[in-house]
Amino acid sequence: MMRIGWAxxxxxxxxxxxxxxxACATPRGGAAPSGLPMDAADVDVAKHCxxxxxxxxxxxxxxxxxxxxxxxxxxxxxxxxxGATAFGDVRGLALAVMAPVEMGRWTAKASQDNKExxxxxxSACEEGGGPDTVVAARAVRDLAITREREKxxxxxxxxYRDELGTLxxxxxxxxxxxxxxxxxxxxxIERQTPADPELGSLYDRAVRVRETERDTRPRDLAYVLTLYxxxxxxxxxxxxxxxxxxKRNTLNLEADAAEAAARAAxxxxxxxxSTEIIVGDQCAESSVSALDQLNxxxxxxxxxxxxxxxxxxxxxxxxxxxxxxxxxxxxxLTFADQExxxxxxxxxxxxxxxx
Numbered sequence: 001m002m003r004i005g006w007a008x009x010x011x012x013x014x015x016x017x018x019x020x021x022x023a024c025a026t027p028r029g030g031a032a033p034s035g036l037p038m039d040a041a042d043v044d045v046a047k048h049c050x051x052x053x054x055x056x057x058x059x060x061x062x063x064x065x066x067x068x069x070x071x072x073x074x075x076x077x078x079x080x081x082x083g084a085t086a087f088g089d090v091r092g093l094a095l096a097v098m099a100p101v102e103m104g105r106w107t108a109k110a111s112q113d114n115k116e117x118x119x120x121x122x123s124a125c126e127e128g129g130g131p132d133t134v135v136a137a138r139a140v141r142d143l144a145i146t147r148e149r150e151k152x153x154x155x156x157x158x159x160y161r162d163e164l165g166t167l168x169x170x171x172x173x174x175x176x177x178x179x180x181x182x183x184x185x186x187x188x189i190e191r192q193t194p195a196d197p198e199l200g201s202l203y204d205r206a207v208r209v210r211e212t213e214r215d216t217r218p219r220d221l222a223y224v225l226t227l228y229x230x231x232x233x234x235x236x237x238x239x240x241x242x243x244x245x246x247k248r249n250t251l252n253l254e255a256d257a258a259e260a261a262a263r264a265a266x267x268x269x270x271x272x273x274s275t276e277i278i279v280g281d282q283c284a285e286s287s288v289s290a291l292d293q294l295n296x297x298x299x300x301x302x303x304x305x306x307x308x309x310x311x312x313x314x315x316x317x318x319x320x321x322x323x324x325x326x327x328x329x330x331x332x333l334t335f336a337d338q339e340x341x342x343x344x345x346x347x348x349x350x351x352x353x354x355x
Contacts, residue, residue, distance in 0.1 A: 045125075045126060045129060048125070048130055048131050049122050049125035049126045049130070049131060050122065052121055052122060052131040052136065053117070053118035053121040055162065056117075058155065059117075059143060059147055059152075059155040059158070059159055060114045060117065120142070120143075121139050121140070121143070123139075124136050124138065124139030125139070131166070132166055132169040132170050133170050134170050134172050134175070134177060136166060137170060137177060138163075138177060140159055140163040140166060141159070141160070141163045141177070141180070141181055141184075143159055144156045144163060144184070147159060148184075148188065153188055153191075153192070157185060157188050157189065160181050160184055160185035160188070163181045164178060164182065164185070164205075173205075174205070174208055174209055175209065178205060178209060179205065179206045179209035179210060182202040182203070182205045182206045182209075183202070183206050183224070183227075185202055186199050186203060186206070186227070186231075189202075190231065194231070195234070197235075199235075200231070200232075200235070203224065203227060203228040203231060204228075206224045206228075207224055210224050214251070217330065218251045218252075218255040218258075219251075219255055219324075220329070222248045222252050223328065223329055223330065225244050225247055225251070226245075226248055228244050229241045229244040229245040229248065259276075259278050259308075259309075262278040262279075262309075263278060263279075272288075273288050273292055274292045275291075275292045275296060275299075275306070275307070277291055277292065277307050277309060277310055278309035278310070279309075279310055280309075280310060280311035280312050282312040282313060282315075283311070283312035283316060284312070284316040287312060287316070287317075287318050287342075288310070291307050291321070291346065294307060294343065294346060294347055294350060295307050298350050298351065303326060303350065304324065304326060304328060305323060305324050305326045305349070305350040305351075306323065306324050307321060307322075307350070308322045308323055308324060308330065309321070309322040313337065315337075317335070317339070317342075318335050318339070318342040319334065319335055320333070320335070321333045321335075321342070321346050323346065323349060323350065325349065325352070326351075326352055326353065331349065333345060333346060333349060
């Protein structure tokens, strides 16, 4: 009888805790904060941004589901804890008491996460000047990345698609943001359904964007063409794959030649790199040595990442480092004038876990 009483009270506790904490975390309606009066345009933006998070309600964490799980598991945990206590294990009492509380907290956290998610989307919308802006789209991408890390791939894919739609409406459908979203969505889809025809349009979009940066970032375009060619071959389009891969090979040859010329120029100026880093005119020998050491360390561990090029400001301080990431893409790290440890940031990028 005592055990039944404990179980009943635990069930009631978890329900009350869950409902109470959920209510505390749930946003409430009401008047806007007092302050300076807004003009008509600001009022219109605020109205549209208030509803903006509702577009992505599908990506919210389920509160009702967690509450149901808690209601089922809490009495079981209490029963196990009391059973252990009856056999002299004092830890059983702690389990019986704390299990309902922890379950309630777990339930309430989902509600709090949902509220914070909505606040971030709303703030980005207001900052950008409306729901169909680049700033709002970037907030959606941040949420997509979070859901992807949490292995909620279905939600992540929908969010990347919504980001692309927002960028299109904002007139930024051929921007760097669009290329990143297209490649992220393509990676998700390809892992699940490699033959999905949607991949073709996503890679086409990424290629178009990278084409505009061909002169300054040829390796980035070559990387996208590698992905595109691989998909075309897997999709049974060998002729198209051959054409894409031939273009990639030409790009890589051109980039190799440009990098070799830059290395020769650096060597002639006394700034040669032992790991074939392309060195800017202003870079000090000590900066090149530190980056060479990082390349040697990552190579010794068998990593695929490496530093490709470095530029420096007039004072000889590192300003930009271009590198290949552990995932095989190229990236550029920029540094402020007063950066105290540029090598540390470069190290973190080189040794980051591959996604």
